[in-house]
Amino acid sequence: FLTSSASPDSFLQCLSAMLPSELVYQQSSSGFTSVLESSVQNPKFLTNTTVRPLCIVTASSVPHVQAAVRCGRWHGVRLRVRSGGHDYEGLSYRSVRPEVFAVLDLARLRGVRVVPGEASAWADAGATLGELYYAVGTANPGFLFPGGVCATVGVSGFVSGGGIGLTMRKYGVGGDNVLDARIVNADGDVLDRAAMGEDLFWAIRGGGGESFGVVVAWRLKLSRVPPTVTVANNLRTMEQGVADLLAKWETTILAPSLPADLTIRVALQERHALFQTLYLGRCSDLIRTVGGVFPELGMTAADCNEMSWLRAMAFIYFGNTGTPAEGLLNRTNSLGTYFKSKSDYVRRAVGRAGWESLFQQQLSRNGNMLMILEPHGGAVGGGNTNATSPYPHRRGVLFNIQYGSMWWGEANGTAAAAALGWLDGLYAFMGQYATSNPREAFANYRDLDLGQNVVGRDGVSSYSSGRVWAERYFMGNYRRLAAVKAMVDPSDYFRNEQSIPPLPKTL
Template sequence: MAMAKSVLAPPVLIFALFCSYYAASMASAQAAASSSDGFLRCLSASIPSQLVFTQSSPSFTTLLKSSIRNPKFFTPSIVRPLYIVTPTNASHAQDAVLCGRQNGMRLRVRSGGHDYEGLSYRSERPEAFAVLDLSNLRAVRVDLQTSTAWVDSGATLGELYYAVGKASNVLGFPAGLCPTVGVGGHFSGGGFGMLLRKYGLAIDNVLDAVLVDARGRLLSKNTMGSDVFWAIRGGGGESFGVVLSWQVRLVPVPATVAVFNVPVPASQGAVDVVTRWQQVAPALPDDLFIRVLVQQQTANFQSLFLGTCDALLPVMGSRFPELGLNRSSCKEMTWIQSVPYIYLGSGSTVEDLLNRTTSASVFSSGYKATSDYVRQAIPRDVWANIFSRLAQPNAGLMILDPYGAQISTVPESATPFPHRAGVLYNIQYMNFWPMAGGGDGAVQTKWVRDLYAFMAPYVSSNPREAYFNYRDLDLGENVVVGNVSSYQAGMVWGHKYFKDNYQRLAVAKSQIDPDDYFRNEQSIPPLANSN
């Protein structure tokens, strides 16, 4: 992992670097001005002006900020887009791509704005780019006769769940917990949640998709090619074009489900219960999912069971008595009611799933996150050490999601998402800090990086696996050689996210976008033009 270093450079070197950077910036600015004028003129011929926002537009900043979920990427030093285009139909997206290609203006595609590194709306390096914001494309069309739905990439998971729940109380969809996450990015990276042990990932249930490629063509599963359709289901859709909508298979859920949230403090044996959970949770019946949020000195066990409390309690009593679940901790409701209950709390309603905004308290906190996969249970003494780290000042949290059951029956090569058989659980490390007062999060970020380094002997290796939807630029960044991202350099991070599937992703990239028009700091490079 790339660790932050503090090194003082000689004054002469600093001056030389500044001069070189200034010259490069001036040249880049001149080129950007030229491409910007042409791009804007091209857009004006086919896209209504009210759907295109320049940096001088009164609503530009509000729109850019509207779905930035990590406010550390909303500071003056961040490289922002020159334009935001908000298409209302497929032809607008096609025209934006064509105008971008013709005028040297790259596009970054944003659905919900939850990308942990903000790469859907900002750049790590100075460059001219526009954001294609899909928030106006968010229709959900449920077909009860076929138990399928078409959902646009700009819809949130909450909007998808709400539409499914409104149509039927015995259908659901296996995707993530956070209701404001955009469908486009979530599906593109895999997408897992409380139904993963029963029905796998979101991408395991994608039947078709509509894609705008780098040539502006509108493609479906049958016309984009089998390699590309395989690639967009977990390999990062933004690498291959603009995925406008997805057809998904809805899954059966019982009319009544059971949920519980049981906190176990360290003083009451949390270390022992978490240690035991590692072996129990991945081996439970596939109807039962128990995740753990470990923060400070408490482990919170959150569960969804596809059945009643009367059916759940005997299973817990025989398989996981260490948790001490009792009837008073078990709640019954419909599946759609369980979604806001688990993520938003007991006072939430189904209508809360339609709220696309992030609360002010969340927006005021920057965060750092990364991930791991565990294939062998971590010893108790290590967990005791972890709990001591979680008790440190400015400590963050860990989220543990169990695998096993259905997700492990799918071959690693079936989708780009390879973390299947043999995985006990996924770990997400997170830490937050207040942005008010100029907080830069250096201490909190260091805590995440230090814990990640400490965990190395106890998690997967060769490669040390990571989840693409928990994107982390510490794992590596693309290097552009000859205006094309280097395949070899991309392997540094690509194997962590995709293992042996990285090469096939690069082949698909070379088929659909050989010139690497759609790229960011962790996009798939084309293999045919590798360096």
């Protein structure tokens, strides 16, 4: 079905025969650059040397997606699928290798259907988390979806990569909260959960959507939320004993006395730590609970902001109470800051001395580095939840770390080299505290430093090259993901530099 070499002209002719012309942007089209850049988050991937797509298909219906897949397979042109565009390595719209490909952009396919009182919602693949939160919070205010902080992240990338956030301690990761999905497979057919089978349905809930097909819609599980939740921000500096606070914070995470309704994530930068709290209840209960498990934080009623869950998501994202919930619908990107991210998991407490030296030797020396610590435990830490999602970082995990290093000016050059050097130093320093064998990493914080697939002479990504990076994202679940890939896409049509290769028949 897939021709061995790409025929770009035939592919474009196929698209023009099967799709309205206004949906397809070729490189020569006047709108090509603005559509390409519309959801890019990092200007690093918009340089003269970036390998750009042959064209962009802006599908607005499922038949458009099917047509793009069929044309791609008939004429040997691969698709990069883009929903929210937040991929940390830009793999939804650029290729690292010099290959011919097209972008299938789903931003126009983004309806969210919510029925008041029902504990589920359908979200089209191109919806953002902010659009989902707004639809749920306005039409079904007794419910929430356990998503992440950044409102412009796509539902599809979030859920298909696992998806961590401030309510996962209560409800699990994003991938645990999917009830059904519709996927266009490598033959261009649309399959729902019953038709795709439980193995593929498991794989797309945390194993990365890009390896298996194009998800066009998700049926998401919604969970009950009280009418009032509480958010609080507590900023503490090195001078205020932040190392002591972090040493206490990390010992509370797996404590049986810590309710899953309470999440305190921490952002570290320069000489301070911001403790960001979301509590699924009223301020008075929060103060009592924090006072019992973590009195050293010194949280008082004056720190509390009581509001609806929807308003809380806006507060946490925008950092103020003034921006209305409608702000969550804004998809506009700003391309001012260059950045590179990496991730870790911690299963053994870092300890006071470790936190102290992290600030002394690393963070306080460069204000452009950031660490975000997402506590696990609760629902995400218990039970055999690998049954629902390939997200493997569960039992015994204290917290996930996201590292970020920022710079300004140009993509490459001295500022970039310095920022990347700082980040490498920080990552090396944290090696003594992070997990090892493998050093776990989060699939949604994609990092090409961990490795890239090697494509064999048969045109298929090799399983052994995938092990290098994929066992860090998926641990023991890599093999099962590769078996699913071999079943649904053995010719490896849906692939990028870090997609799941098919499991060889001999293994």
